[in-house]
Amino acid sequence: MEGNDAKILAGGQSLIPMLKLRILKPKYLVDIGELAELSFIKEGEETTIGSTTKHWELASKRISGLEIIQNAASKVGDVQVRNVGTVGGSLSNADPSSDYPAVFTALDATMIIRSRRGLREEKAEDFFKGPFTTSLDPSEILERVKVKALKGYKQVYKKIVRRAGDYALVGLALAIKIDSGMVKDARIAFTGVGDKPYRSREAENEIKDTKLTDSDISKAVEASVKGINPPSDSRGSSNYRKEVMKRLLKNSLEEMRNAS
Numbered sequence: 373m374e375g376n377d378a379k380i381l382a383g384g385q386s387l388i389p390m391l392k393l394r395i396l397k398p399k400y401l402v403d404i405g406e407l408a409e410l411s412f413i414k415e416g417e418e419t420t421i422g423s424t425t426k427h428w429e430l431a432s433k434r435i436s437g438l439e440i441i442q443n444a445a446s447k448v449g450d451v452q453v454r455n456v457g458t459v460g461g462s463l464s465n466a467d468p469s470s471d472y473p474a475v476f477t478a479l480d481a482t483m484i485i486r487s488r489r490g491l492r493e494e495k496a497e498d499f500f501k502g503p504f505t506t507s508l509d510p511s512e513i514l515e516r517v518k519v520k521a522l523k524g525y526k527q528v529y530k531k532i533v534r535r536a537g538d539y540a541l542v543g544l545a546l547a548i549k550i551d552s553g554m555v556k557d558a559r560i561a562f563t564g565v566g567d568k569p570y571r572s573r574e575a576e577n578e579i580k581d582t583k584l585t586d587s588d589i590s591k592a593v594e595a596s597v598k599g600i601n602p603p604s605d606s607r608g609s610s611n612y613r614k615e616v617m618k619r620l621l622k623n624s625l626e627e628m629r630n631a632s
């Protein structure tokens with residue numbers, strides 16, 4: 373059995389529809405969905421999440437310093453999808469509108485990837501290459517994800533959808549650390565606005581070491597859409613997506629500032 377002949381089946385929520393539509397025709401399916409060894413959440417300074425951990429498990433668990441993961445997991449699809457879909461399946465599938473890729477990019481997560489050659493690690497930002505494309509080669513499996521706790525950060529994942537249970541039109545993963553009224557660190561990543569998750573370092577830099585005044589927020593909001601060209605489709609135009617990005621970021625930053 374060669375790597376190209378086989379496809380990993382986890383929750384089947386994305387793969388099964390592709391098989392039904394004959395978009396993919398693998399000779400073999402390797403079903404890892406119920407492998408207990410790959411389903412775990414090990415909390416610590418660095419939390420490790422096994423790839424077959426299901427969305428509902430993440431939605432049910434508050435991980436200290438990583439509350440954004442629970443927040444995002446509870447917004448993936450609907451109950452039926454969350455009951456069987458897995459975190460590893462979602463990350464490996466790399467749908468440009470899916471929720472976890474932006475969250476794990478904002479968290480600077482590390483993907484731990486296994487093959488016969490052994491283990492390799494890759495930062496989330498390098499793992500996502502384009503629409504439905506990651507750095508995984510057909511002989512590799514995403515085994516687990518490692519994330520450092522963001523203690524003391526305010527964190528939120530927000531998504532705008534047309535109908536309940538939809539993929540994000542635009543989603544925002546935001547984490548900021550405010551200390552003595554100053555922003556010490558900021559993580560800002562969007563989904564639904566390009567081929568892969570979009571981390572806006574320009575927007576982050578606009579608010580780092582500021583008091584998050586209205587003017588600081590405005591600068592970050594403008595920076596977040598600079599040089600980016602979101603797609604236009606039946607759900608919304610490129611410009612509309614940009615307006616949604618700006619509104620999501622502005623409202624979320626104001627809420628965090630007012631709550632600090």
Ligand SMILES: Cc1cc2nc3c(=O)[nH]c(=O)nc-3n(C[C@H](O)[C@H](O)[C@H](O)COP(=O)(O)OP(=O)(O)OC[C@H]3O[C@@H](n4cnc5c(N)ncnc54)[C@H](O)[C@@H]3O)c2cc1C
Nearest residue numbers: 382383384385386387449457458460461462464470471514
């Ligand atoms: C109605 C509906 C609504 C949805 N809404 C949302 C939503 O709002 N937000 C969202 O983010 N997602 C949404 N999804 C997708 C859902 O999150 C899927 O669970 C997820 O995209 C794929 O996870 P899975 O475990 O089902 O993987 P599968 O469908 O089994 O696999 C998906 C792909 O990843 C590969 N793969 C799976 N696991 C691994 C692994 N460990 N290593 C390497 N490759 C692997 C497979 O070979 C396949 O190519 C929705 C799906 C449906 C059907």
